[in-house]
Amino acid sequence: MFEPAHLRTFLAVAQTLSFTQAAHRLGLRQSTVSQQVRRLEGAAGRQLFVRDTHSVSLTEDGEAMLGFARTILEANERAASWFAGTRPRGRLRFGASEDFVLTRLPEVLESFRREHPEVELELTVDLSETLHEQLAAGRFDLVLVKRHPHQPHGRLVWRDRLVWIGGERLRLDAHRPLPLVAFPPPAVTRARALEVLERHGRPWRVACTSRSLNGLVAAARAGLGVMAHTHGMIPPGLVRIPARAGLPELGGIDVVLLYGTGPGRDDASRGSAEALARAILAAGDRLHTAAAPG
Structure with a gap:
């Protein structure tokens, strides 16, 4: 039908x-x-x-x-x-930003491993920009990362926007520098937040830096400051900062799949990467709307 x-x-x-x-x-x-x-x-x-x-x-x-x-x-x-007798096999080096690992991506990976037991899946979790660099160095077969909109490379999984989020009881003082909770450089969300604040002349200070999303969420829940985060994946316990706070708009963000092109890739790794990419694309809407558990 x-x-x-x-x-x-x-x-x-x-x-x-x-x-x-x-x-x-x-x-x-x-x-x-x-x-x-x-x-x-x-x-x-x-x-x-x-x-x-x-x-x-x-x-x-x-x-x-x-x-x-x-x-x-x-x-x-x-x-x-x-x-067809073409079940994927071999080693698959996959990298993903922590934002996605804390949503329903583990369910997708578990299902993939169950359906393709002959694939040796190696998962690396890191910042999107770091994964970009390591992909270019030939260390991955496939990565799931954030990128600035309208860049030409990558297979678009979904498009979202960045928003300011913080604890429910957070109160911001417009006359004091904005306290930021952020990943360290070269994080995409950090770079976007600083660029937007500088462009709008809004003073800021870094209140917390962590490579762990759980660390950032804990700091934001404690009221240390605000985070720039994808709208579709706001963690529980945090809320979007209302427009009346006067913070500038952060704009859009793309989530894409990028394939490795290094000399170490063979037909088996390419087939495995394509199979996982199809699984992620099919589950894209569920990944997008699933909030991190903690």
Whole structure:
């Protein structure tokens, strides 16, 4: 009833909330993406998206289709791999920013290991910029990282925006430097926060620095200061700083998959990287909306 190609296109639009970005991710024309979504809506007999010239959002039926699409595509891929005899194997060096490891990414990795027991998965958790550098040095086959919007490289998983967050009882004094809770350089969120504050002439000071997201969350919960963080992954116990606080907008952020290109990569590692990438792309909406547990 539902064509796998149409379901993949639907997931890409649902995760990026953009027909243009979905077309870029899938390597299709935007008109083809629109046509495939219309055909899926025709097969379902329901409208899956509300779209106008400025925005795209899921309808209630579209939200329901997310779960069905993932289940159908995962089953289809397992069957195709089994009968084709092309199950991934070998070592897979995967790097991920800690933001994602504290969401539902472990569930995705657990499912991947269960489905592909012949793959030796090596996970490294670090800052996005550090992972970028190590990928360029040939130390990874695949990384899941944050990057500034509209950069040309990478396979877009989802697009989000950065917001200021802090403890529920935090009170900011507009006449004193803004206390920041931040990753150390070269963190993407730290760089964006400092650039925006400098551009708007807002004084600041670093109240806490930690390479651990748990450390930053603990400091923010204690009221030490504010964090720049992705809106879709605000940890429990922290809230978005209201607009009345007068903090400048931080803008958008992309989450992308990047593939390694080093000489150590072989057909096995490339096949394993592509299999994990498909699993992450299929689960992108769940990763995006899952808050870190602590």
